[in-house]
Amino acid sequence: MAPHTEQLTRPAAVRLRGLTRSFEDRTVLDGIDLDIPAGQFVALLGHSGSGKSTLLRAVAHLDHEVAGSGQLAAPERVSVVFQDSRLLPWRRVLDNVLLGLDGKEAEHKGREALAEVGLKGRERAWPNELSGGEAQRAALARSLVREPELLLADEPFGALDALTRIKMHTLLRELWERHRPSVLLVTHDVDEAIVLADRVLVLDHGRIGLDLTIDRPHPRSYRDPLLGEYRERLLAALGVTEDHK
């Protein structure tokens, strides 16, 4: 935990007050106030270097050596999915999913989670036998098995090809509908944010520049014309106008 962050009393989901983080002289997060209600699917957009990963890492308590202040409260059970699957190459897939857990019951849950992400039958495989998409599914299973109240995802599909990406979008949304954790998905892909999230935040110069609720039914299609409007607003907030594209 960052040194200057006071712990608030445990709320239903994420609550940030005046969260500030800086590296050297550069202020990356400049007094962020944010509430994420339990079970909300939030996407966080921003340019590279806008501090979106810094925000996620702060919520995940992964920023020990970063200077900062502010109040931060997050649920007890938090899972993180990284951009790389981060599977330990020397543990079989099921053992990777069970990392940090033990007992027969956990194993049962691990098998269930693998089946849920479509990796049934691959429990005994080594991570380097998996494709990129499969590895990322295994990482999702690893985060699910702990029944998180909050799922933090740091560009989890950034390294996948376009087709695998679309499949993973559907999977993530299905999983969310079944388990209903709060989700904070960091991405630089506007379409990904619009298709998946119910609320999209744009991080700009260390502050939340736009907080947009996307009120369209799921499953959403990339071609939905009404989503186009949201898209334009988000791109404008990111400083990209249509003629630049």
Added chain:
Amino acid sequence: MTTSASTNTTTSTTADATADTGTSTATDATADTGTSTATGTTATTVPAVPVAATGTVDDAPRGRRRRRRGLAPGKPWPASRLVGPLLLIALWAAASAAGQLDTGAIPAPWTVLETGVNLWTDGTLPTDVLTSLERAAYGFAIGLTAGVALALASGLTRTGEALIDGTVQLNRAIPTLGLIPLFILWLGIGETFKIAIIAIVVYIPVYLNTHAALSGIDHRFVELAEVQGLSKVRFVRQIVIPGALPGFFVGLRLGVTGSWLGLVVLEQINATSGLGYMMFQAQNYGQSDVILVGLLIYGVFGLLSDTAVRLIERRVLSWRRTLSS
């Protein structure tokens, strides 16, 4: 790199052409003139190359089918490690049979074999081998334990690192065989000092490689362990140690070979048995066949112990898919 400018020009043309066609004749041509200079002089041959290149590309689909060679060395041969040594023995036998070797300096393989059998049946060789094996085993076991223990202490705690790492680096800078006189004074001239020296020869590579692997653990995995809420003990057991095993095995193989190396020298100092002693005596009596028997046994033992470590390594690190598998 010292070829003249004119040869460079021709080299680069051939090298570029061969890159496109991939035939074996062309490789011979480049091998003759020296390939390393080719890239440096491509500028001078620019007009010639594209013509040749487009020509071959157009021809390729109609002509012989081009096969892309993989960059990995391909499937391993069965028992490939034996090929070199067997070839060497065959050459040796052929040269001896042809009378090309001075039998006083290098006796024929069958003479060496006969001497070996004689030494074995009269009982001196088994005693010598056993003594040597015992010394190597004791020294190796102590060195291995010390190397691993120190590496763990130094790799996992900052205090350990401060106390141990610099000291071992210092120890490493001192030639271990140079410690022999001092160790004889401290430990006497018996078995103890021999085992101590072997232990030092073994522990250094084991320590260095294990420590490097322990402290080089991927930071991303540290983060993962934090996210998954692993305790310190579990983090070490499930992430740090398995991650350091490949490095440990490199150290282990160097250590195994090192224990045999140390032995040869040590058994020439106040020993009354052992392979090194046997060879030292043979030198006094001009028995080159006995020396060769000793050398061969060292070689065989070295090869066997290295193979054993490799087999263990392959089982333990079965998750790795590398060039060798």
